[in-house]
Amino acid sequence: MELQLQIKMNxxxxxxxxxxxxxxxxxxxxxxxxxxxxxxxxxxxKKLAEDIGTTEAGIYRYFENKHRxxxxxSAWYWGWLEYRVAVHTNNIKDPVQKLxxxxxxxxxxxxxxNRTSYVDESILHQIIITEGSKTYLTKKVSEDNxxxxxxxxxxxxxxxxxxxxxxxxxxKYPKSLSSTIIEMAHFQNFFMNNLPSLTDFGHNKDELxxxxxLEDLVFSSIKK
Amino acid sequence: MELQLQIKMNxxxxxxxxxxxxxxxxxxxxxxxxxxxxxxxxxxxKKLAEDIGTTEAGIYRYFENKHRxxxxxSAWYWGWLEYRVAVHTNNIKDPVQKLxxxxxxxxxxxxxxNRTSYVDESILHQIIITEGSKTYLTKKVSEDNxxxxxxxxxxxxxxxxxxxxxxxxxxKYPKSLSSTIIEMAHFQNFFMNNLPSLTDFGHNKDELxxxxxLEDLVFSSIKK
DNA sequence: GAAACGAAGATAGTATTACTATCATTGAAG
DNA sequence: CTTCAATGATAGTAATACTATCTTCGTTTC
Numbered sequence: 001m002e003l004q005l006q007i008k009m010n011x012x013x014x015x016x017x018x019x020x021x022x023x024x025x026x027x028x029x030x031x032x033x034x035x036x037x038x039x040x041x042x043x044x045x046k047k048l049a050e051d052i053g054t055t056e057a058g059i060y061r062y063f064e065n066k067h068r069x070x071x072x073x074s075a076w077y078w079g080w081l082e083y084r085v086a087v088h089t090n091n092i093k094d095p096v097q098k099l100x101x102x103x104x105x106x107x108x109x110x111x112x113x114n115r116t117s118y119v120d121e122s123i124l125h126q127i128i129i130t131e132g133s134k135t136y137l138t139k140k141v142s143e144d145n146x147x148x149x150x151x152x153x154x155x156x157x158x159x160x161x162x163x164x165x166x167x168x169x170x171x172k173y174p175k176s177l178s179s180t181i182i183e184m185a186h187f188q189n190f191f192m193n194n195l196p197s198l199t200d201f202g203h204n205k206d207e208l209x210x211x212x213x214l215e216d217l218v219f220s221s222i223k224k
Numbered sequence: 225m226e227l228q229l230q231i232k233m234n235x236x237x238x239x240x241x242x243x244x245x246x247x248x249x250x251x252x253x254x255x256x257x258x259x260x261x262x263x264x265x266x267x268x269x270k271k272l273a274e275d276i277g278t279t280e281a282g283i284y285r286y287f288e289n290k291h292r293x294x295x296x297x298s299a300w301y302w303g304w305l306e307y308r309v310a311v312h313t314n315n316i317k318d319p320v321q322k323l324x325x326x327x328x329x330x331x332x333x334x335x336x337x338n339r340t341s342y343v344d345e346s347i348l349h350q351i352i353i354t355e356g357s358k359t360y361l362t363k364k365v366s367e368d369n370x371x372x373x374x375x376x377x378x379x380x381x382x383x384x385x386x387x388x389x390x391x392x393x394x395x396k397y398p399k400s401l402s403s404t405i406i407e408m409a410h411f412q413n414f415f416m417n418n419l420p421s422l423t424d425f426g427h428n429k430d431e432l433x434x435x436x437x438l439e440d441l442v443f444s445s446i447k448k
Numbered sequence: 449g450a451a452a453c454g455a456a457g458a459t460a461g462t463a464t465t466a467c468t469a470t471c472a473t474t475g476a477a478g
Numbered sequence: 479c480t481t482c483a484a485t486g487a488t489a490g491t492a493a494t495a496c497t498a499t500c501t502t503c504g505t506t507t508c
Contacts, residue, residue: 016484023485039363044465055486060467098305100321130361137354141418150419157422172424173437179415179422180408180441187407188246188400192366198381200396213397216406222442240455247456268494282456284496 005115007079012147012184013072025118027053027062031069040070071135071149077128095166102160106185107210112125129186137178146194168222181214229339231303236371237296240286249342250276251286257295260347264294264355295373298359302354317392329359330409331434333368353410392446401445405438
């Protein structure tokens with residue numbers, strides 16, 4: 001028997017649901033690969049179409065434009081991460097241990113999960129590090145936000161915020177600390193690999209050092 | 225007498241030095257305004273040329289492309305911030321007070337400095353919040369980094385890192401904490417104004433709350 | 449005062465991007 | 479057997495991101 005894992009996606013993210021057709025799944029799979037290979041700026045639907053063996057128009061039937069596709073795969077990523085957080089923390093009682101687990105999930109690389117055949121999670125992780133913030137750093141954030149396109153990110157942030165409050169109910173900045181951990185798990189990774197002098201991990205490029213840094217940051221802050 | 229303030233810029237940032245001609249200064253001044261108004265993605269040299277009353281080709285004589293222009297104005301911003309940090313901290317002995325000053329400079333809005341006639345610093349601050357990280361979140365980071373295009377950012381980060389070490393010589397992550405402060409000063413501001421549920425400041429949108437959050441974060445972490 | 453030069457204006461042209469539209473084919477469901 | 483949705487095929491357009499060339503105009507320099 002094959003296990004399948006589906007992340008429920010907001011309808012506004014696409015014109016036609018890519019999960020419900022072969023072509024749709026190819027768009028996601030090859031889209032992720034192509035964005036990873038060339039970067040989001042150089043990525044075009046034309047190149048993607050050629051890659052897949054379909055036409056530009058075919059892709060436009062699924063996604064309004066490449067920015068929406070990026071939001072889609074980001075939303076998928078955050079939804080998937082939330083799922084992983086749920087799985088890995090639901091048997092843990094101690095909120096401190098929970099939070100440590102979350103930090104590890106955020107900051108360390110992932111292997112491809114075979115239950116999601118049309119998504120390669122390890123590449124996806126790399127994409128979100130480099131391109132993730134471009135989903136919201138635009139003039140249209142508020143508009144996109146009204147369509148709830150960023151909900152998975154916000155849900156995860158809220159979830160982590162609530163664990164922080166479990167650790168210390170009096171801590172004043174649970175949501176800001178949460179978004180700080182999320183962003184920094186990625187930014188420190190990007191800096192480590194590309195602008196190492198902005199970090200203390202440049203020499204050995206070990207993701208676990210990022211975990212240590214984030215743990216130190218978080219637990220110093222919320223210590224009662 | 226008129227005071228003038230010049231930030232020395234890396235030669236690789238431009239094809240022709242925009243500080244040394246009227247047209248060049250107009251490109252910076254109107255470039256900043258236009259990026260602020262439309263966002264970087266919608267910004268084009270054609271629109272900028274029309275705005276200024278020159279031609280596209282005229283602008284290409286100064287900057288290779290719009291990404292280089294963005295790096296230029298970002299570099300200018302970080303250089304200018306470093307200058308302000310120097311001015312505002314050089315009479316302070318206590319490193320803790322120094323660091324507090326730095327956090328305030330990073331996280332609060334600025335007024336236009338009349339000594340730099342062709343740059344409007346308050347708009348510039350807004351641009352860097354939204355577009356700043358796009359300077360380095362590209363496939364060409366390493367290349368651009370080799371040309372030292374990010375030096376002002378790195379210098380500022382190093383400077384703040386050294387103040388952190390003054391506060392606590394044993395703290396293990398001065399550079400990562402420094403880049404965290406810098407990025408979060410901006411990201412928390414962006415979130416507060418655009419995705420408020422990612423922060424704890426959404427209701428009153430007060431920059432000073434961001435300062436408090438960052439101070440709490442930093443001083444908990446480096447406390448001996 | 450003429451020559452030389454650099455900065456900027458004027459104009460044109462190209463490849464690519466970011467779409468939109470239309471029509472034909474095909475395979476599955478009713 | 480029809481219908482219909484999904485895809486393929488093809489075309490076209492406006493805008494973007496450049497590059498090239500030629501002219502003009504003001505300044506320096508001999």
